[in-house]
Amino acid sequence: MNSQTTHQPWSRKEQVNSIANKEFDVLIIGAGASGAGVFLDALSRGLSAAIIDKQDYMAGTSSRSTKLVHGGVRYLEQAVKELNIGKYQLVKEALSERKRMLYMAPHLAWPLNLVTPVKGIIGLPYFRIGLGVYDFLSGSEKIGPSKIENKAALKRICPDLETKSLTGGVSYYDGQFDDARFGISMIRTGIEMGGHALNYTEVSQLTKTAGKVTGVTCKDLQSQSSFDIKAKVVVNTTGPWTDHLREMANPDFKKMMTVSSG
Ligand SMILES: Cc1cc2nc3c(=O)[nH]c(=O)nc-3n(C[C@H](O)[C@H](O)[C@H](O)COP(=O)(O)OP(=O)(O)OC[C@H]3O[C@@H](n4cnc5c(N)ncnc54)[C@H](O)[C@@H]3O)c2cc1C
Structure with a gap:
């Protein structure tokens, strides 16, 4: 029986190893409300899925809403x-x-x-x-x-x-x-369904095969080590940072976002 089925917290090293240099059906960049929703949706369809965030889970807009x-x-x-x-x-x-x-x-x-x-x-x-x-x-x-x-x-x-x-x-x-706790519960449910999640991991580059995004290069901000993750589908759920990721995919992109704060 592994630590996941007994619901024991994983060590950071185990978490990183479960994602680094692996391939998934779906890789989600950004663990806010949108990313957590895509994560659960993918897993409930029987797909393998991983979700990463450069901050803590829900530390972006998804913990700062009017609730x-x-x-x-x-x-x-x-x-x-x-x-x-x-x-x-x-x-x-x-x-x-x-x-x-x-x-x-x-x-x-x-x-x-x-x-x-x-x-x-x-x-x-x-x-x-x-x-x-x-x-x-x-x-x-x-x-x-x-x-x-x-x-x-x-x-x-x-x-x-x-x-x-x-x-x-x-x-x-x-x-x-409680927006942050709600979202974190979704991430935890996803992990219980066999998904992989890693916080404090920033995407610095998108990798492409034949012009199509097929993965990312990212940095574990705790150990400063870099690694790749491959995926059949890479989903950009980075909220206010959406255009930043789109620019990584295509430097000639047209801006979509007009950000505001409340
Ligand atoms: C002032 C305000 C009030 C609101 N009030 C409500 C409300 O009352 N009810 C309601 O339902 N909704 C409300 N909303 C809307 C709701 O908060 C947002 O729609 C929702 O939180 C957006 O979630 P998200 O996952 O798209 O973005 P975010 O929560 O911002 O998540 C994006 C994540 O992407 C990560 N990220 C960015 N770049 C990278 C990278 N390079 N590598 C890795 N990770 C990266 C960020 O760290 C962040 O965690 C409100 C919004 C605002 C601004």
Whole structure:
């Protein structure tokens, strides 16, 4: 019985040896939320997979989010205003995923009651109708009802809120989650499914065969040693660093990313 099946932590050396100079069906660069999702997806299809990150797992954007598991209430507003079926489908999918996350990992994702203060006479019916549609679309995936709150209720919920200029407020439910722990749980699940993961390992070069990316050269930032990894498919899930990796693949690339911070 090896250390993986007994769930004993591997030594760093064993982890490096399990990946260095090996070949996988899928190699994922970037162990944030996107990379962890691709890792689990590949493994659940019976493919061999490895995931690496130059920092710790989830140390990028995926531990710095607002930590909401939202069904996309503002996309719903855009879907209606722009008559955009794509955004409507996005909301439907997000509502379904929201429920799934809360169901699968109740210790890491839970319902959150949100309150929005509203000004003006049209505000309240506008939000009431919008959130009514949101509740309706949630169907059996609803996690709590939305409702109108009067000024007294707003004051009770948020004592510091200046309510003089408000007409009231609306309360509704979305989810909240521990983004970093959620992602790390996904990586751990992948390892239990036979996947390989290595943090503090930076890709410095992409290797190509007949013009196609077939692997990487990377550096273990702890030992400073370099090694290659080969893969049938190399997936770039480096979030804000996406263009950097694309430039490694093709120096004549066109930038895709416009990064921002919140
Ligand atoms: C301010 C803000 C608030 C947000 N709020 C929410 C929210 O409430 N709810 C929600 O669901 N989403 C939210 N998001 C969106 C969500 O956080 C991101 O969509 C998600 O974290 C992106 O994950 P990622 O894996 O694509 O990127 P990242 O998490 O950034 O992962 C990329 C990884 O690639 C690694 N990497 C880069 N270059 C290399 C290299 N050369 N070699 C090896 N590894 C490399 C990095 O170290 C990093 O860990 C928010 C985003 C922002 C910016």
